[in-house]
Amino acid sequence: NAGVTQTPKFRVLKTGQSMTLLCAQDMNHEYMYWYRQDPGMGLRLIHYSVGEGTTAKGEVPDGYNVSRLKKQNFLLGLESAAPSQTSVYFCASSPGQGFWTQYFGPGTRLLVL
Amino acid sequence: GQSLEQPSEVTAVEGAIVQINCTYQTSGFYGLSWYQQHDGGAPTFLSYNALDGLEETGRFSSFLSRSDSYGYLLLQELQMKDSASYFCAANDYKLSFGAGTTVTVRA
Numbered sequence: 001n002a003g004v005t006q007t008p009k010f011r012v013l014k015t016g017q018s019m020t021l022l023c024a025q026d027m028n029h030e031y032m033y034w035y036r037q038d039p040g041m042g043l044r045l046i047h048y049s050v051g052e053g054t055t056a057k058g059e060v061p062d063g064y065n066v067s068r069l070k071k072q073n074f075l076l077g078l079e080s081a082a083p084s085q086t087s088v089y090f091c092a093s094s095p096g097q098g099f100w101t102q103y104f105g106p107g108t109r110l111l112v113l
Numbered sequence: 114g115q116s117l118e119q120p121s122e123v124t125a126v127e128g129a130i131v132q133i134n135c136t137y138q139t140s141g142f143y144g145l146s147w148y149q150q151h152d153g154g155a156p157t158f159l160s161y162n163a164l165d166g167l168e169e170t171g172r173f174s175s176f177l178s179r180s181d182s183y184g185y186l187l188l189q190e191l192q193m194k195d196s197a198s199y200f201c202a203a204n205d206y207k208l209s210f211g212a213g214t215t216v217t218v219r220a
Contacts, residue, residue, distance in 0.1 A: 004155075033207065042117075042200055042210035043156065050206075058207065088153065100146060100204045104155040 001026050004105035006091050012111045013081045021076040021108050023091030029103075030096035032074040033058075034066060036087040037107075043090060049074055050096070081112045115139045115209030119201055122215040131188045133214045135201035138182065143204040145177050145184040150198045150213070159199075160186065191218050 007022040023032065030051050035043040045058030049068040063085060065077045074093075078085060088109050092102040116138040125131045135145065144163035148156040162168050162177035162184060174187040188195055196218045202208040 031206075035210075037153075040121075040212065042202075042212045043208075045207060045209070048207055059209070090155065092156075097206070100144065100161060100206075100208075101158045102146075102156075102208060104157070106155050107153070 003027065004091055004093055004103050006089075006105040006108050008108060009106065010109045010111075012113065013078075014113055015082060017081050018077070018079050019081065019110075020078075021089055021091075021110075023074045023076070023093075023105055025072055025074075025093040025103070027093060027095075027103065028071070029093035030071075031094045032068065033092045033094075033102065034064070034074065034076045035090045035092065036060065036085075037090060038087050046076065046089075081110075083112045086110060086112045115203045115205070117201055117203060117209065117211035119199075119211040119214050121212070122217070124217045124219065125191055126219050127191055127193060129191050131191060131216060133186045133188070133199055133201075133216070135184045135186070135211055136182055137184075137201070137203050137211075139203050139205065139209075141205035142179070143206070145175070146202045146204060146208065147173075147175055147186045148200045148202060148210075150200065152197075156200065161204075188216065193218050193220065 033048040034046040047066040052071040091105040147159040160175035177184040198213040
């Protein structure tokens with residue numbers, strides 16, 4: 001099992017450009033999450049999904065959109081990137097209700113100039 | 114929402130014991146988790162407390178007191194490889210993380 005994978009690993013964007021980050025998991029998990037981590041801070045939840053076709057806002061959703069068209073994939077979109085979105089983005093998944101352990105991907109480092 | 118407080122950094126020598134405290138304020142709470150992160154890599158799960166009391170996993174133990182909204186992670190027999198950031202996280206079907214504690218182990 002590959003676990004949780006993220007694509008790409010690193011990306012540089014110019015302000016105003018758009019991009020999509022892909023998260024894939026092969027553990028048949030119901031729940032998936034997108035976090036961002038900034039220096040000296042913990043992980044902040046952007047959006048999450050409790051099942052295929054469902055998404056919900058987390059703590060810092062502004063400027064991001066997500067989609068969960070397939071159970072194994074969770075996409076994070078930036079429609080118009082801003083320097084404030086420079087961060088490391090982590091995707092995670094968990095089995096679902098009552099099983100709270102989250103499994104994290106290796107992260108995507110995004111630099112917005 | 115959730116608010117979690119933990120110390121920003123701790124330094125100790127190999128073989129020592131370190132306790133990382135975590136206090137939380139939550140609007141809904143199922144339990145307290147602990148995660149380890151090395152040098153900005155993927156966070157990995159260490160421990161979870163759903164009920165009051167102590168959970169032991171090898172050299173690491175975690176404690177929860179719901180009445181005090183308090184928990185801690187105990188790292189025993191510290192090794193150099195334990196140098197990392199440790200995060201407490203409150204569960205209410207999603208995780209809310211503290212800012213993390215950087216543990217530095219010295220020889």
